[in-house]
Amino acid sequence: MGRSPCCEKAHSNKGAWTKEEDQLLIDYIRNHGEGSWRSLPKSAGLLRCGKSCRLRWINYLRPDLKRGKFTDSEDQIIVKLHSLFGNKWSLIAGKLPGRTDNEIKNYWNTHIKRKLLSRGIDPNTHHSIIQPKTTPFHSRNRDVKPTCPHVNAYVKLNCASASGTTTDEDLRLSVDRDYKFEVWTVS
DNA sequence: AACGTTCGCAACCGCGTTGTA
DNA sequence: TTACAACGCGGTTGCGAACGT
Incomplete structure (x- = not known):
């Protein structure tokens, strides 16, 4: 049924x-x-x-929607968050006030994807297409910096979850003025 | 000007998750 | 515990606008 x-x-x-x-x-x-x-x-x-x-x-x-073109900084944030979360558009939208998951998803598929490809970067893995890296992003108990050549992000991972993956509950994300990231687990 | 193609975005669809009786 | 309803998310589609020939 x-x-x-x-x-x-x-x-x-x-x-x-x-x-x-x-x-x-x-x-x-x-x-x-x-x-x-x-x-x-x-x-x-x-x-x-x-x-x-x-x-x-x-x-x-919704009255709180920003609409209009994405700014360069929003652009960078989306790329960096996508490198962290993948296609979790609602999660990414949650970090960008006034933007919706659908809007970000469309923007990713029509603009950012193409931009990354033109720079020789795989939009799915965020690794260089020319020199692919094999290190898994969500490696356990390891610091990864930076994860992608075009992203000036520092991601500190200390994933203690038994599954080896980082869940929403595990994560707390802070974005400072330079849009550098630190991700850590909740003990 | 007319036509074909590409692009961008709003909307739909299907499925997983969550809540509840 | 189970079944069902409702919600929310991500992938996909459809269509109008913009662009090229």
């Missing part, structure tokens, strides 16, 4: 949102707050599924 659909698709709009739909969603969330996405469309008078409403709000309508 498959998963039940998140909404009555037959009675849902799809595709681009209209200004009227946006306004209905904004008004509803202003009055009632976020949450209960499944019941929200009906309550707000929207012919959309809850998932779609949530995405529209988070990625486009």
Whole structure:
């Protein structure tokens, strides 16, 4: 038995949102707050599924969104965080106030990936394509510096977790003014 | 000007995770 | 403990805009 659909698709709009739909969603969330996405469309008078409403709000309508072009420093932060976390876009977005995971994901795929490749850097491993390095990033109990030639980051790893991987709970991340990183475990 | 191609981004889809009865 | 509903995330797609010929 498959998963039940998140909404009555037959009675849902799809595709681009209209200004009227946006306004209905904004008004509803202003009055009632976020949450209960499944019941929200009906309550707000929207012919959309809850998932779609949530995405529209988070990625486009939220008042605290920065929007506009990414700055050079944001660019650098994204590259460095990606070298730490991989494709954990929501985690990366959490370190960039006003930016959404979807926005960062798109920016990575359309701009940064290409930029890294043009510099001879593998965007997945952050290692030089010409001189590949074999040292695993999440090596246990070892200091790695720097992990990638283009990143002026110092990452201190002291992973004590039994799995040998660093989980969100294990990690605390600090970003100083020069965007250098230090990652350590919680004892 | 017209057409084809590429690019950028909003939105959708499927699945894993979490909460709860 | 289990089953189900709802949420949240990451990958992918679709479409309009921009660009090139």
